[in-house]
Amino acid sequence: MNTKVIIQASSQSNRNTQKVVNYVNQNNMFDVIDLATKKIGHYSYEYVNAHDDFLPLMEDVITKYDTIIFATPVYWYTMSGTLKVFFDRLSDLIRIHKDLGRQLRGKKMAMISNSAENDRRNGFDMPFVESAKYLGMEYLGDVHTFFCGDEIHEEAKKKIDEFRENIVR
Numbered sequence: 133m134n135t136k137v138i139i140q141a142s143s144q145s146n147r148n149t150q151k152v153v154n155y156v157n158q159n160n161m162f163d164v165i166d167l168a169t170k171k172i173g174h175y176s177y178e179y180v181n182a183h184d185d186f187l188p189l190m191e192d193v194i195t196k197y198d199t200i201i202f203a204t205p206v207y208w209y210t211m212s213g214t215l216k217v218f219f220d221r222l223s224d225l226i227r228i229h230k231d232l233g234r235q236l237r238g239k240k241m242a243m244i245s246n247s248a249e250n251d252r253r254n255g256f257d258m259p260f261v262e263s264a265k266y267l268g269m270e271y272l273g274d275v276h277t278f279f280c281g282d283e284i285h286e287e288a289k290k291k292i293d294e295f296r297e298n299i300v301r
Contacts, residue, residue, distance in 0.1 A: 136199040136299065138244075141215035144168065152246045152277045153203050155284055156296055162201065165189070167214050175220035179228060181249045184222045187229065194232060199240040199299065200273070202260065204245075206276075207249040211259065219263060237268030242299055245276045250285070252276040272299060 138157060142149035143220060145168045153164055170189060173181030187243050204211045211219070218235055225233030241264040264271040275295035277288040284292070 134161065134163045135197055136161065136201065137165060137193060137197040138201045138203050139193075139215075139218070139249055140164060140166045140168075141202060141204045141212050141218060142168065142213060143214055147205075148246055148248075148279060149203055149205050151284060152244060152292070155246065155289065156201075156203075156292055161296075161300055163197070165193070168219060173219055175223050179224070181221075181257060186218075186224065189230075190229075190232065193234045194239075197239070198227060198267075199242070201242045201299065203244040205248075206245050209253050210256065211245075217258055219259065221266070222263070230297065233267070238270070240270045240272050241267075242272040242295075243246065243274040244295070245274065246278065246288075247276070250276070250278040250280050250288070 140149055140153050145166050156162070157164060168184040172186045173184045175189070199292050202215060204215045207213065210216070222233070225236070241260065243257060243260045245256060260274065261271050273295065275291050277292055278285050279287075279288075
């Protein structure tokens with residue numbers, strides 16, 4: 133069983149983010165969860181989405197994995213809307229399911245972003261770094277990947293290889 137998981141958070145399952153995830157996971161060292169296959173509603177103070185896929189997913193993730201890697205395209209200079217909704221729902225683990233949320237302490241987090249160009253802006257990683265800190269997780273770092281046409285750029289592949297090595301140590 134893998135103890136590391138990549139949570140893929142693109143609005144489209146079979147595009148560039150998946151190419152990056154497949155490249156990172158070419159040796160099947162990670163399990164992969166595609167958020168596009170889940171029904172996760174927006175955060176609600178009234179907890180109206182209590183019966184969607186978020187809580188069962190988080191119970192599974194927290195039970196099985198010690199390292200969580202988020203993979204997101206860059207949309208409008210930030211993480212995908214899919215991942216933002218997921219991050220907002222972490223509030224459920226702070227307000228309502230506190231015992232489950234506390235189990236994130238000591239786990240590890242990392243992030244992979246991708247776009248058509250090598251143009252990720254400074255500060256993109258801040259929500260990941262600060263969320264890890266707030267939740268008591270260790271932030272392992274991040275890598276930005278980019279494309280040359282339909283293929284991952286060779287320079288980005290080298291960065292991914294270094295990132296993967298740091299994560300699996």
